[in-house]
Amino acid sequence: MQGLTSRVDEVESRVGLVEDATVELTEAMVTWSKRQRNIQNKLTDLESRSRRNNIRIFGVAEGEEGTSMHQYITDFLKSKLALPAELDLRIQRAHRVFASTLRSAQPRPIIVNFQEFTTKERILKEAWKKGPIQVKDKNIYFDHDYATEVAQKRREYQGIKKALKERGIRFQTPFTSIRIHWEDGARVYGNAYEAGRELQKRGLSAETPAASTEEEEITARLQEIVSWRRAPPKRQRESSAAQRAKDRLRGYQRPGDK
CATH class of the missing domain: 3.30.70.1820 (L1 transposable element, RRM domain)
Structure with missing residues (x-):
């Protein structure tokens, strides 16, 4: 029984090390993903200025x-x-x-x-x-x-602009946003998804892109992994494993055994 307990302790210790390494690597990936997005934004800005x-x-x-x-x-x-x-x-x-x-x-x-x-x-x-x-x-x-990335974001408004034109609703598309002149006043939306949701609330149907891009979804999944609860420290794992083993052994004890 002692050998089994030792093997369980070793397995739990190794699993804990893998979990720690996974979280650390994922945190690094999230950090680099954010840095990559910042660099991409700067490149887009430079490209826009060159044009x-x-x-x-x-x-x-x-x-x-x-x-x-x-x-x-x-x-x-x-x-x-x-x-x-x-x-x-x-x-x-x-x-x-x-x-x-x-x-x-x-x-x-x-x-x-x-x-x-x-x-x-x-x-x-x-x-x-x-x-x-x-x-x-x-x-x-x-x-x-427009720069390539900016042009792509502007193309996402095509379905929305078509729906607005059919209803005779005035709009403008400054850079990567859209300003819609509703009867109750003008409102600015930062992306096509936000504008599409507003159209749906007002009873208009239009083709709109997904809520997030593939890059944003990957970053969100990585952040979800980071939020996993880390395994307890090794000493605490060993203590809890030993206690569980003792509890199991007590179940096999005969009355009167110590």
Whole structure:
């Protein structure tokens, strides 16, 4: 019986060591996950700043630019936005985005980089003020050149924006949030999930993303593991194991045995 007790003590001791190591490793993973998210946020900020002088033009048919994209965009902006002929737009680069592996029926957007931020802002304001612009019966749209992660978050609002347009409800999408002008006042929502829940409360249906991303779910699971109760210290485990063994042995004692 003493040998069995010794083996149980050894097993419990090893299990305790594994639990301690698991919790410590998980805590380290949670810490590094948070650091990785902070680094990703900084990279997104840097990418956004590097694109701050860019605009994207959507809807221009492939090949419409001819042999010179730079000249085509210069003439296009001045004619469609009624800009002064002598205005120097100071366009540094103009090109289409790289082709994806899957061909799309939609033409590739055109990225235009201006030397000055004020010129870029003026172009966008003039384009948005003018309203729909058409080239050969095709609608042309202007927008900022957002960083990849920002663009992904903005795409998550597509279902919500569609539902709001169908009901004639005015909205705006500044950066990665959405401002909806309800009858009882305007409200700002930080992500598509929050906005989608609000639409549901108000009786509107719209496609919305999940409450959390895969990265957030992994971090949450890690934090849940960290919250597990650690095993008691080795000395306490050994003491409790010995006590349990003694209690079991007492069950086999005959009356009168000591």
